[in-house]
């Protein structure tokens with residue numbers, strides 16, 4: 001480094017020597033050309049422009065006598081300008097190379113097969129429940145709900161199922177601990193009838209869906225936890241004809257025009273008279289016999305295993321609301337009449353979609369649900 005400089009002495013200020021400056025510029029050019037990446041070019045710039053011989057020469061100018069400053073300044077300025085141009089040109093080249101490399105390295109082949117993520121969808125049972133509700137809502141009925149843990153009084157007594165009724169026995173009903181505590185897992189959606197009639201004045205047109213529980217074994221047409229839909233109408237002048245009409249309409253909407261159903265007399269303590277609606281067996285189509293029994297098999301083995309040989313499967317029960325039930329709910333049976341029906345929703349899905357085994361509906365295998373499409 002130089003001290004105070006009274007005279008322009010190129011030896012003492014070696015960096016300002018033209019040959020020295022030219023050599024520094026040439027070395028910088030070589031370093032720029034050798035840089036293979038923008039990172040390396042930055043290193044070369046730091047070494048040859050920001051620091052190094054040319055930067056030192058620039059600093060020395062200040063120490064020169066005024067007469068020498070202009071000449072030295074011009075040469076250093078020209079050298080820096082040359083380096084700036086070379087640096088910019090090399091930057092453009094290296095940026096273009098980097099962009100080309102990125103395009104190759106990060107290319108996306110849009111024709112490659114991708115791993116598809118399955119979309120979620122509603123369970124076929126949910127879809128069936130909503131369709132059933134829609135059939136009633138389309139007739140102007142209202143959807144209501146009731147609890148799954150129900151009082152024995154609502155589930156049985158208010159429905160005229162006395163203490164000695166077989167449905168109250170342990171083999172049918174799940175009792176909530178302690179067993180004499182008066183609570184059960186509801187065995188039917190009919191207690192919602194009671195709750196509704198206690199809660200509002202006629203005219204009443206309501207429908208309720210939900211889980212019910214019975215100590216049944218799991219088989220092709222039974223499960224211990226299943227779903228029912230319950231419909232209740234209470235108004236002036238309702239008759240069995242209205243009940244038949246409502247069931248017919250609902251069966252047509254739900255299962256299509258040609259669905260074969262039959263009604264037969266039945267008994268429910270809470271309806272009088274009562275009837276049962278059956279649909280034709282989806283496995284044997286009504287003839288009560290199976291095709292897969294071996295030749296020469298006894299008659300017993302030829303009976304359809306789905307319907308037990310009758311050719312019909314029970315869809316639900318119905319009837320005119322028993323006068324005793326109307327009275328227990330504070331409705332005058334001399335002024336109002338009512339009808340009610342309750343269907344098994346799993347059975348409705350079996351009928352609608354030809355599901356021969358109820359276990360497929362409850363076991364939760366996604367391959368079963370997928371066959372119903374992806375309605376969300």
Ligand code: FA5
Pocket residue numbers: 187188189190214216221222223224226228230268271274314315316317318319340341342343344345346347
């Ligand atoms: C009842 O539960 C009455 N509450 C129905 C009713 C409502 C009658 C209103 C009159 C007026 P039932 O026990 O028959 O009735 O059951 C109704 C339907 O539930 C049956 O027809 C059947 O479709 C379905 N079901 C019964 N048990 C099972 C089961 N274990 N698994 C699947 N579905 C069942």
